[in-house]
Amino acid sequence: MSKKAVVLVSGGLDSATVLAMAKDQGYECFTLSFDYGQRHRAELQAAERVAQAMGAAQHKVVSLDLRTIGGSALTDDSISVPEGETSGIPVTYVPARNTVFLSIALGWxxxxxxxxxxxxxxxxxxxxxPDCRPEYIKAYQAMADLATKAGVEGRGVAIKTPLIELSKADIICHGHALHVDYALTVSCYQADDDGRACGKCDSCRLRRRGFLDAGVEDSTRYAG
Structure with missing residues (x-):
């Protein structure tokens, strides 16, 4: 019987690498994206491109309107996306996003x-x-084992986080070795309708530095 995995695919660099890793480990991959009211749809288009290019068994997009609660620069247009260095928990944090996403992924x-x-x-x-830390994933795994039929019956769903202790450069090196086409991806918090990156936000800064440190050509398309 083939192994199956649900892979959360945002359209960005990290999730594309994770999908490649899951496939490399022999999983049949069911990719999952969320139309949650984020600033741009370019990342959803990128997620679909990535899923198709990597041969996902099925790609599903779930609609959630997180704009109804707001609280993030990604779901509230009145909050500006910061450009350059930030400290603490930035305004691009979407309240409880990974908890919501993982819960739907767990159900699927x-x-x-x-x-x-x-x-x-x-x-x-x-x-x-805060929802990208090892402590959070450990706690979520414990909850998932308790909250599901599969978990109660001893067939619990493992939460896999292969990037959790890697630098951005390490992630890019792993993906490059697995032939990930990063030109398909969009990481920018405020990409334009054509998927071109601003080159100024925190996500763009981390991505640009990652390619530089990895010594891998940066195929990102920048606006302007």
Whole structure:
């Protein structure tokens, strides 16, 4: 019986690398993206490109209107996306986003009979997000084991975080070795409708530095 995994794919660099890693480990991958009211749809288009290019068994987009609660520069247009260095938990943090996303992924994993969920959280270049830490994933795993039929029956779904202790350069090196086409991805918090990056936000800064440190050509398309 083939191994199955639900892989959260945002359209960005990290999740594309995670999908490649899951495939390399022999998983049949069911990719999951969220239309949650984020600033631009370019990342959803990128997620679909990545899923298709990497041969996902099925790609699903779930609609959630997180703009109804706001609280983030990604879901509230009145909050500006910061450009340059930030400290502490930035305004691009979307309240409880990974908890919401993982919960839906957990439900789909039970439905398709997946043994694992892959998510590209990172605790090194993680921009201060509390739901990207190892402690959070450990706690979520404990909850998932208690909250699901699969967990109660001893078939719990493993939460896989292969990037959690890697630098951005390390992530790019791993993806490059697995032939990830990073030109398909969009990482920018405020990309234009054509998916071109601003080159100024925190996500762009981390991405640009990662390619430089990895010694890998940066295929990112920048506006202007």
């Amino acid at each position: 994993a039970e439905v398709v009979g997946a043994q694992a969920i892959f998510i590209g959280v990172n605790a090194v270049d993680y921009s201060g997000y």
